[in-house]
Amino acid sequence: MSPSDSRLFIGLMSGTSVDAADAVLLRLQASGQRIETLACVSVPFSNALRQSIQALQAPSPGELELSARVALELAHVYAKGVQQAITRAGFIARDITAIGAHGQTVRHRPGEGFTLQLLNAAQLAETTGIAVVYDLRPADVAAGGQGAPLVPAFHAHVFADKAECRAVVNIGGIANISVLPAASPGSTEQVLGYDTGPGNTLLDQWHERHQGERFDAGGIWAAGGTANQDLLAAMLADEYFHRPPPKSTGRDNFNLEWVNRHLQARAAARSSRMPRARDVQATLSELTAITIALACEQAAPARVFLCGGGVYNADLIQRVTRLITRRLPQCRMATTETAGVNPMAVEAAAFAWLAARRVDGLPGNLPAATGATGSRVLGSIANPWGRLRS
Ligand SMILES: Nc1ncnc2c1ncn2[C@@H]1O[C@H](COP(=O)(O)OP(=O)(O)OP(=O)(O)O)[C@@H](O)[C@H]1O
Ligand SMILES: [Mg+2]
Numbered sequence: 001m002s003p004s005d006s007r008l009f010i011g012l013m014s015g016t017s018v019d020a021a022d023a024v025l026l027r028l029q030a031s032g033q034r035i036e037t038l039a040c041v042s043v044p045f046s047n048a049l050r051q052s053i054q055a056l057q058a059p060s061p062g063e064l065e066l067s068a069r070v071a072l073e074l075a076h077v078y079a080k081g082v083q084q085a086i087t088r089a090g091f092i093a094r095d096i097t098a099i100g101a102h103g104q105t106v107r108h109r110p111g112e113g114f115t116l117q118l119l120n121a122a123q124l125a126e127t128t129g130i131a132v133v134y135d136l137r138p139a140d141v142a143a144g145g146q147g148a149p150l151v152p153a154f155h156a157h158v159f160a161d162k163a164e165c166r167a168v169v170n171i172g173g174i175a176n177i178s179v180l181p182a183a184s185p186g187s188t189e190q191v192l193g194y195d196t197g198p199g200n201t202l203l204d205q206w207h208e209r210h211q212g213e214r215f216d217a218g219g220i221w222a223a224g225g226t227a228n229q230d231l232l233a234a235m236l237a238d239e240y241f242h243r244p245p246p247k248s249t250g251r252d253n254f255n256l257e258w259v260n261r262h263l264q265a266r267a268a269a270r271s272s273r274m275p276r277a278r279d280v281q282a283t284l285s286e287l288t289a290i291t292i293a294l295a296c297e298q299a300a301p302a303r304v305f306l307c308g309g310g311v312y313n314a315d316l317i318q319r320v321t322r323l324i325t326r327r328l329p330q331c332r333m334a335t336t337e338t339a340g341v342n343p344m345a346v347e348a349a350a351f352a353w354l355a356a357r358r359v360d361g362l363p364g365n366l367p368a369a370t371g372a373t374g375s376r377v378l379g380s381i382a383n384p385w386g387r388l389r390s
Contacts, residue, residue, distance in 0.1 A: 136364065
């Protein structure tokens with residue numbers, strides 16, 4: 001095998017949950033057809049960084065300056081993730097071909113022609129000594145796509161099977177599904193992918209507001225509540241859930257204001273009693289579970305792989321399992337761990353893989369998933385040394 005047949009890439013992801021930067025070190029062989037996870041680490045965000053990122057989700061005075069400061073701080077947090085991953089796997093910076101870094105989404109408005117992920121990529125390259133592939137979404141948006149989801153192509157490479165249709169459901173802040181029809185791994189023509197709606201984001205926001213802690217560990221608070229069926233029905237009537245894919249969403253759409261609008265509508269209808277805060281949490285958990293189960297029902301896969309932080313919310317997973325089993329009794333469900341990938345590492349690994357696609361000049365998007373008019377090579381490269389290591 002020539003040296004260029006085996007290369008190391010690092011993927012970095014921080015999503016809508018604004019919890020941490022996840023870093024994964026991947027070994028890619030045969031141009032990314034074979035992958036091996038060598039290290040995966042998570043660097044938690046400080047409360048101050050999290051609050052700044054949350055403040056940037058909506059326009060405010062001084063946001064330009066704050067964006068620049070957050071982009072710089074993210075570079076330092078990401079660099080910590082890179083260093084920890086390299087050290088854990090026993091490598092040095094020179095061994096790594098490139099980093100694929102998602103950055104932090106603060107606006108996602110593909111319909112208006114833009115999506116914005118903050119990251120000072122020049123600083124990340126300078127601090128780590130490794131070239132950085134970044135801004136992976138805008139090329140797809142410029143080509144008329146949603147700029148999301150970008151992970152289905154990677155899911156197809158890793159989780160597809162010749163004999164059966166499979167789905168990968170990532171329950172991050174937003175939940176998304178990749179549908180991988182029976183096909184040889186790597187074949188992507190029939191692959192579908194889209195955001196099903198809120199994953200953990202509403203659960204986290206409502207829990208933090210009422211319980212103080214950033215998330216409902218194990219889903220214990222939700223499990224002690226009762227889903228309010230009228231409220232659930234009103235939430236499920238949201239236009240997003242009825243729009244056909246390709247589609248993507250974010251905290252712009254699903255946030256506490258959205259929850260409060262639904263609660264106020266109930267308050268205005270005098271006949272209905274206001275649900276307790278805990279029952280609202282149970283309702284939001286059911287909302288995430290139902291929208292995931294409906295997406296699975298439509299795809300009718302033989303097997304579903306679950307990943308993302310939501311897999312650690314036992315209440316949510318119990319609801320998802322109950323609803324999918326009711327709709328698809330034959331369908332087997334497990335986390336991606338059973339396929340050898342840590343559930344918290346899948347998204348970051350996808351960005352390592354996308355970095356390899358960029359370096360090799362290969363397309364990273366799937367137009368069927370994003371709605372773009374064609375395949376595009378995604379991302380810009382911050383490479384202050386002017387050459388890439390092979
Ligand atoms: N032990 C746990 N119990 C309940 N929920 C958990 C637990 N651990 C993680 N979570 C949930 O997972 C979330 C983090 O998930 P994850 O990092 O996959 O989301 P994300 O950062 O939005 O990522 P992405 O956008 O890439 O999908 C937390 O905010 C929390 O809601
Ligand atoms: Mg996260």
